[in-house]
Amino acid sequence: MYDLNKIKEYIDTKYIGQTIIQFDELNSTVVKAKSIFATCPDGTVVLSENQSKFKIRFGREWVSYPDENIYLSIILKPALEDYKISKFETIASSSVCEAINCMFQDIDCKIKWPNDILINFKKICSISCEIVNKKNIAEGVIASLGINVNLDSEYIDEDIKQIATCIKTETELEVDREKLIACILKKFETYYDELLNFNTIVNAVDIFSNYSILRGKDIEIVKPGKKTSRKVNVTDIDCDGWLMVLNDKGNEEILNSGDISIRYERKT
Structure with a gap:
């Protein structure tokens, strides 16, 4: 299980990740976040060691491995006139990519629009953002991450080894998952604050553009x-x-x- 005390030691946020709810196994952190959405404060994080049905774009499934990786959802309740999923995907993608590049300066982590994180042109993370509606009125967003962290390469299926990897394989280092989670949540709060206060994501867009693997292609x-x-x-x-x-x-x-x-x- 994740060490929540350790995350609290690393984290330096006002509200993102100040409430963390942890599970050993879920069908999906997204589904759980939806079910508890109404009772949770803005910035609540749902963590699971394993999830069996994490869906990404176009209904595709992200294969999960317990105890080695990171699976989390963030409950967001911004007071906005319009909810553009692309803004939340940009915030989440920029937060993950920048956090990894800050922790591991010898690797070159990139973003593939709209929501994939790559190292050496192989996917290590997929991001999913979904609007939560009540009676056809948007009440918030759930931003979800699935990150391949400490998975040994031998457990990655042969048919996807050319397109998927994990941080440990690329850095040859065991990753402190709790520290990475805290770093991602801190970055996320910085960019989310800009959205809340100014209804812009200028800084997240700059990071995304800087790390974009598609720009100019x-x-x-x-x-x-x-x-x-x-x-x-x-x-x-x-x-x-x-x-x-x-x-x-x-x-x-x-x-x-x-x-x-x-x-x-x-x-x-």
Whole structure:
């Protein structure tokens, strides 16, 4: 189990992670966070050593391994006029990537828009953000992370070893999970505070752009369920975390992550 006292020693936040609820096993931290949403303060964190049904984009499942990795959800209750999931994905992605780069300065952690974290072009983390509604009115957001941390490479299925890895494999170091959790939550609070106070995510966008693995690349975009694709060139992300691209006619487009999936040439 996670050492909650150790997390408290490391953490330096006002409210994100000041309430932590821990479980040995859940179907999903997202589902649990939804079920207790109404009774929890803003910034409550749900932690689990294992989760059996963590869904990521387009219904795909993130395979979980107990006792080695990090699976958590953050309950957020911002007073906003509009809830754009892209803003929360940007905050979460920037927080995880920057925290890892701060803790391990000899690695090059990157972000693949909209919500994947990579080391050496292999995925170590997937992020999922979901609006919580009551009677069709948005009441908040649940931001969820699944991070491959101390998993031995032999337990990663052969069919995904070319695209997935963990922090321990890439750094050759055993990771202090509690310290990493605390670092992520501190970064998260910094960027979330900007959203609460100014309704902007300028600093998170800057971090995301700096660590973006797609900026300047030619990519293929595909709509779910479609076989055809088209090529565009990525220029950056905008102030809401949406992808800015140039199409084959040289015209700028803004792409929503809910509408497309991406293919790109991965270096090895």
